[in-house]
Amino acid sequence: MEPLKLVNVVKQYGDKTAVNQISLEVGRGEIYGLLGANGAGKTTTMRMVLGLIYPDGGEILYNGKPYHAGLQQIMGYLPEERGLYPKIKVSEQIVYLARLRGMSQQDADKSLRYWLERFDVPEYYDKRIEELSKGNQQKMGFIAAIVHKPQIVILDEAFSGLDPVNVELLKATVKELRDEGTSILFSTHRMEHVEELCQRITILHKSNTVVQGNIRDIKSRYPREEVLLHTIGDVSGLDAIPGVTAVERIDRGYHIRIAAPETAQAILQKAMQETTVERFEIKEPTLNQIFIQEVGDSHE
Ligand SMILES: Nc1ncnc2c1ncn2[C@@H]1O[C@H](COP(=O)(O)OP(=O)(O)OP(=O)(O)O)[C@@H](O)[C@H]1O
DSSP: OOSEEEEEEEEEETTEEEEEEEEEEEOTTEEEEEEESTTSSHHHHHHHHTTSSOOSEEEEEETTBOSOTTGGGGEEEEOSSOOSOTTSBHHHHHHHHHHHTTOOHHHHHHHHHHHHHHTTOGGGGGSBGGGSOHHHHHHHHHHHHHTTOOSEEEEESTTTTOOHHHHHHHHHHHHHHHHTTOEEEEEOSOHHHHHHHOSEEEEEETTEEEEEEEHHHHHHTSOOOEEEEEESSOOOOGGGSTTEEEEEEETTEEEEEESSHHHHHHHHHHHHHHSOEEEEEEEOOOHHHHHHHHHGGGOO
8 A cells, every 4th residue: 555645636726726636645765756847846845744734625545544633743844944943053953853653762862962963963952943054054954854754755855965975975975765675756946866766756836736657757758869978089961960950069979869760770870981979878867857848838
């Protein structure tokens, strides 16, 4: 049974439909990508999953059951906007939050100290949130979301404001939680993170699901219109090959846009006649390109 399942979930704000019939399921040990332009309905969806707002239609099931008392103990949430109080000490508020979610004082304290050590900042235990940099506040928010070992974790732009070293640190932690069986609903605008972490995604656009499924399957549905060619010498007249729509000279070769798959073979043949080919690749579209194609021309 899936730990989290949404079936035709709808949310209205007056006349405005913020989320229209979204269905998805997050498996055990899965990081599921929830994507969409600004205003697409991601936060509204996450808030419904957390039980902070109620759906107007459809159902949300947690291990097969509708929302029920005690669920907060198995869920963790990192909101996009900082969720921690600036004036209160890290230890006081994270231990308090963990206790609200069913942990004993002693276990909460132990878990917090573990994570502070893991993130190499044990000294933050006694600091107030406002004393920390933006990125380190984000790290504390992340700890607050996972300190009570939840089964379902909802991460909204988890890596925003972090430097590259800390992005890697948190990414490794997210993968570790996945490997331990946690179900993670992961929302971000950073497509490279989605490509690295998620297998399945939903792209929302103006409240509707426009793309859904396994990233590999999704990519296979889009034409492969780019060729990467690395050669020792120059290749002449590439732009005269029928079906070639653009040729860009790049370091060690060419980046070529094509209109039909057979054009790629003609490019390879011509290149091999003229010089030594070091690399030839018909590139599949990136998630970024798919995203822009689906929602790009109409960001809110
Ligand atoms: N409390 C509310 N009252 C009225 N409309 C709302 C409310 N909350 C959200 N909306 C509207 O619902 C739509 C979806 O908003 P939502 O915050 O879920 O988008 P999002 O995908 O999270 O966007 P972002 O990437 O900017 O965070 C938007 O048009 C928004 O204006």
